[in-house]
Amino acid sequence: xxxxxxxxxxxxxTSAKKMRDIMTTYYIDAMxxxxxxxxxxxxxxxGPVEPLIAMDIIPVYPENHGAMxxxxxxxxxxxxxxxxxxxxNDLCSYARTDISCAIVKGGPIGGLPEPDMLICCNNICGTxxxxxxxxxxxxxxxxxxxxxxxxxxxxxxxxxxxVRTQIDEYIAFLEKVTKKSFDHxxxxxxxxxxxxxxLLWQKVLNTTANRPSPMTAFDAFFFLALIVTLRGTMIAxxxxxxxxxxxxERIKNGISIVPNEKYRLLWDNLPIWYxxxxxxxxxSDHDACLVADTYTSAWCSSLKYIDENDFLNSxxxxxxxxxxxxxxxxxxxxxxxMIKFYNIDGFVMHSNRSCKPYSFGQLDIxxxxxxxxxxxxxxxxxxxxxxxxxxxxxxxxxxxxxMEIINQxx
Amino acid sequence: xQELKIFHEAIQNPGSVALKMKxxxxxxxxxxxxxxxxxxxxxxxxxxxRLFSSKAEINLAESHLQAYxxxxxxxxxxxxxxxxxxxxxxxxxxxxxDSIQRLSDIWRxxxxxxxxxxxxxxAKLNTQSAKNYMRDVLIKFTTDLxxxxxxxxxxxxxKKSIAKFNLIKTNLKKLYExxxxxxxxxxxxxxxxxxxxxxxxxxxxLVELLPAIVSKVSDVSALDQxxxxxxxxxxxxxxxxxxxxxxAGGVVVGDDLCTGQRWFDGKIPENEEPMEALTTRYFERIVxxxxxxxxxxxxxxxxxxxxxxxxxxxxFIILKxxxxxxxxxxxxxxxxxxxxxxxILIEIxxxxxxxxxxxxxxxxxxxxx
Ligand code: SF4
Ligand code: SF4
Numbered sequence: 001x002x003x004x005x006x007x008x009x010x011x012x013x014t015s016a017k018k019m020r021d022i023m024t025t026y027y028i029d030a031m032x033x034x035x036x037x038x039x040x041x042x043x044x045x046x047g048p049v050e051p052l053i054a055m056d057i058i059p060v061y062p063e064n065h066g067a068m069x070x071x072x073x074x075x076x077x078x079x080x081x082x083x084x085x086x087x088x089n090d091l092c093s094y095a096r097t098d099i100s101c102a103i104v105k106g107g108p109i110g111g112l113p114e115p116d117m118l119i120c121c122n123n124i125c126g127t128x129x130x131x132x133x134x135x136x137x138x139x140x141x142x143x144x145x146x147x148x149x150x151x152x153x154x155x156x157x158x159x160x161x162x163v164r165t166q167i168d169e170y171i172a173f174l175e176k177v178t179k180k181s182f183d184h185x186x187x188x189x190x191x192x193x194x195x196x197x198x199l200l201w202q203k204v205l206n207t208t209a210n211r212p213s214p215m216t217a218f219d220a221f222f223f224l225a226l227i228v229t230l231r232g233t234m235i236a237x238x239x240x241x242x243x244x245x246x247x248x249e250r251i252k253n254g255i256s257i258v259p260n261e262k263y264r265l266l267w268d269n270l271p272i273w274y275x276x277x278x279x280x281x282x283x284s285d286h287d288a289c290l291v292a293d294t295y296t297s298a299w300c301s302s303l304k305y306i307d308e309n310d311f312l313n314s315x316x317x318x319x320x321x322x323x324x325x326x327x328x329x330x331x332x333x334x335x336x337x338m339i340k341f342y343n344i345d346g347f348v349m350h351s352n353r354s355c356k357p358y359s360f361g362q363l364d365i366x367x368x369x370x371x372x373x374x375x376x377x378x379x380x381x382x383x384x385x386x387x388x389x390x391x392x393x394x395x396x397x398x399x400x401x402x403m404e405i406i407n408q409x410x
Numbered sequence: 411x412q413e414l415k416i417f418h419e420a421i422q423n424p425g426s427v428a429l430k431m432k433x434x435x436x437x438x439x440x441x442x443x444x445x446x447x448x449x450x451x452x453x454x455x456x457x458x459x460r461l462f463s464s465k466a467e468i469n470l471a472e473s474h475l476q477a478y479x480x481x482x483x484x485x486x487x488x489x490x491x492x493x494x495x496x497x498x499x500x501x502x503x504x505x506x507x508d509s510i511q512r513l514s515d516i517w518r519x520x521x522x523x524x525x526x527x528x529x530x531x532x533a534k535l536n537t538q539s540a541k542n543y544m545r546d547v548l549i550k551f552t553t554d555l556x557x558x559x560x561x562x563x564x565x566x567x568x569k570k571s572i573a574k575f576n577l578i579k580t581n582l583k584k585l586y587e588x589x590x591x592x593x594x595x596x597x598x599x600x601x602x603x604x605x606x607x608x609x610x611x612x613x614x615x616l617v618e619l620l621p622a623i624v625s626k627v628s629d630v631s632a633l634d635q636x637x638x639x640x641x642x643x644x645x646x647x648x649x650x651x652x653x654x655x656x657x658a659g660g661v662v663v664g665d666d667l668c669t670g671q672r673w674f675d676g677k678i679p680e681n682e683e684p685m686e687a688l689t690t691r692y693f694e695r696i697v698x699x700x701x702x703x704x705x706x707x708x709x710x711x712x713x714x715x716x717x718x719x720x721x722x723x724x725x726f727i728i729l730k731x732x733x734x735x736x737x738x739x740x741x742x743x744x745x746x747x748x749x750x751x752x753x754i755l756i757e758i759x760x761x762x763x764x765x766x767x768x769x770x771x772x773x774x775x776x777x778x779x
Contacts, residue, residue, distance in 0.1 A: 085740055086739060086740035086743060086755075087736065088739075088757070090478065090730065090731045090736060091733060091736050091737060092733070095737070126507050126508045126700055126733065127508070127733055127737070129700075130699065130733065130734060130737030133702065133737075134737065136705045143705065145534045147533045147534045149505065149530040149533075149543075150505060150530060152514060152528045153518075158543060158550055159543075161542075161543070161546070162539060162542070162543035162546070165539040166539060169537065169539065327515045327518070328512065328515035328516065328519065329518075353476070356509055356733065357508040357511060357512060359476060360475055360476065360479055360508070360509060360512035360513070360516075361512045361515055362476075363475070364474060364515075364516055364519060364520075
């Protein structure tokens with residue numbers, strides 16, 4: 001091996017392989033749920049999964065599946081199939097790919113295991129409400145809607161009461177579907193584990209505050225899968241413990257993920273799944289490291305509201321006050337905090353035509369950041385899974401120009 | 411008809427309506443969606459006015475909302491930023507779709523009207539707890555309004571307001587029924603002006619005007635008929651579309667629009683506790699696709715409506731980039747197809763209506779049915 005290759009090997013994050021294995025096992029388990037007499041629930045990424053784990057129901061995440069479809073570049077085909085079914089190409093591409101996938105059983109794993117129930121929490125968007133209605137009609141299974149009113153400026157007492165009541169309704173729903181009674185002791189345990197997992201995930205993300213950063217947001221996009229899909233299990237806790245150790249090791253040994261990290265960037269909105277590799281090397285060529293993002297931190301950003309010893313009561317607030325379910329001005333405040341914490345030189349915003357709640361308001365956040373944090377902001381037009389909305393040459397020119405501005409400002 | 415002129419003038423110039431209201435000591439509060447409880451706004455002594463886009467070219471809104479946002483939301487923001495809505499004293503944002511949700515944020519940060527309120531309605535409308543929450547939200551909104559007007563909204567003021575809006579809405583309903591029996595009594599563009607005007611004009615004036623119109627058109631005898639059509643979608647705010655439909659040989663006999671039947675259907679019981687009655691009405695009305703009552707409510711409703719009105723076909727009119735309607739369209743179409751009810755989708759953009767293409771498509775559709 002020549003020196004360069006040795007250098008490259010050293011830079012690789014070794015936990016990645018383990019993570020892949022865990023995800024494979026998870027999907028195999030989910031696929032064979034029926035044979036093992038287990039029930040499958042489809043649930044939105046921001047939904048309260050812990051009661052499902054406590055009930056031994058296997059949670060499956062269509063959005064994670066959407067990300068897999070995007071990464072394996074199968075998004076365009078599946079989106080077009082949904083369009084043939086009458087769904088406009090202006091609709092969220094996660095929803096489009098999932099809707100057509102349920103019928104054609106396509107995608108990298110031949111479709112998801114069929115659901116026995118659907119759990120839809122609208123704390124991320126109104127799209128999931130429509131999407132889950134469609135799947136409830138298609139699979140003809142019960143649908144539970146966990147309605148988390150948007151907190152434009154506050155988590156009002158009215159909202160608190162309404163959401164708290166729904167937790168009991170959710171449990172009653174699960175008892176009815178499974179014909180089993182809910183085990184509150186088990187729930188308390190799962191709640192603690194979930195809390196622990198989120199805390200560890202936060203710690204992993206925090207390691208990138210180190211200069212040079214031991215990993216990039218691109219890695220975080222990948223490692224995110226566990227806190228989404230296996231939140232509330234020891235698998236996630238154990239894995240993130242290991243990952244955290246590896247990150248600390250890297251920091252100790254001065255191993256950076258971008259060889260000559262000079263600039264530190266913050267990413268906003270969902271990843272552009274089908275272009276991760278290209279984007280990552282593009283920034284790396286400029287000696288820029290995307291050290292953090294507003295997306296992966298959504299799975300621990302409401303930790304401050306959660307009481308691990310009073311889990312069910314506190315998640316009403318925790319699940320309602322997540323990043324996408326608050327006002328644009330509060331979102332901007334969080335961005336500015338991140339800019340300070342991670343020592344950010346530039347902010348890259350993905351204007352994602354699929355995701356309206358994430359993208360509308362971005363232009364205002366951009367101005368707030370420019371004036372308050374005084375750093376350059378780049379806006380890239382794309383879509384997280386549908387490559388037809390992405391122009392590589394255009395984005396390339398814009399990244400080059402943006403890096404030039406950062407360079408001059410330094 | 412003399413009365414129609416007033417409506418056409420009002421919808422062309424809502425600002426002049428607001429100014430007249432100011433002379434009557436009623437401040438104007440704009441609202442964004444048909445879930446806005448007008449009855450409360452009026453009872454607090456304000457003038458409720460639904461906001462529509464003036465369809466001016468988008469310039470200022472461009473730096474707040476990307477091009478993939480619906481033209482209604484972008485258009486209204488443009489109007490506000492360019493000062494066209496300076497006559498407003500405040501605005502109310504009921505929670506509807508993701509786009510309006512963010513418009514509310516941008517509006518709260520950028521605009522400077524005296525009064526601002528979010529009315530964060532539940533998204534699901536089929537459980538007792540959601541209904542309780544809806545009531546709580548309406549009570550909270552009442553408090554917000556009381557703070558703004560400096561007085562309590564009395565029970566009797568609310569009762570009177572409810573009666574007034576009931577009268578307006580029942581007359582609109584009657585008008586729709588008369589038209590369905592005898593299409594052609596009024597031009598589509600005129601009905602559009604009447605319905606839109608009813609969300610804009612002085613309600614005290616409307617309670618005089620609407621019954622007069624209803625009684626006038628009741629006397630008109632059969633006029634030319636055409637293919638009977640029902641419209642379904644969010645808003646249909648282009649009078650031109652009605653002209654195009656009529657030129658293509660169609661008559662509109664009913665609608666499932668949020669600026670139509672979805673808004674005025676359903677009377678609020680006047681002998682019940684007013685707050686309770688109000689809650690029930692907003693909870694039980696025909697849902698908008700941004701809300702959930704059951705997975706098939708809107709499909710069943712469009713079939714029922716088409717049958718009731720003996721429609722020959724349904725035209726889906728959907729604003730480009732509208733998520734809630736975009737997601738519902740395929741299944742609603744399927745429900746109609748199953749019943750053998752012909753339907754067509756037209757996607758519109760508030761700012762650019764391609765009339766040539768539209769009339770060709772609609773003419774072909776009329777031949778088919
Ligand atoms: S990408 Fe956005 S619109 Fe689509 S499901 Fe996720 S949050 Fe909702
Ligand atoms: S047309 Fe659709 S996207 Fe636009 S405001 Fe209405 S519901 Fe929202």
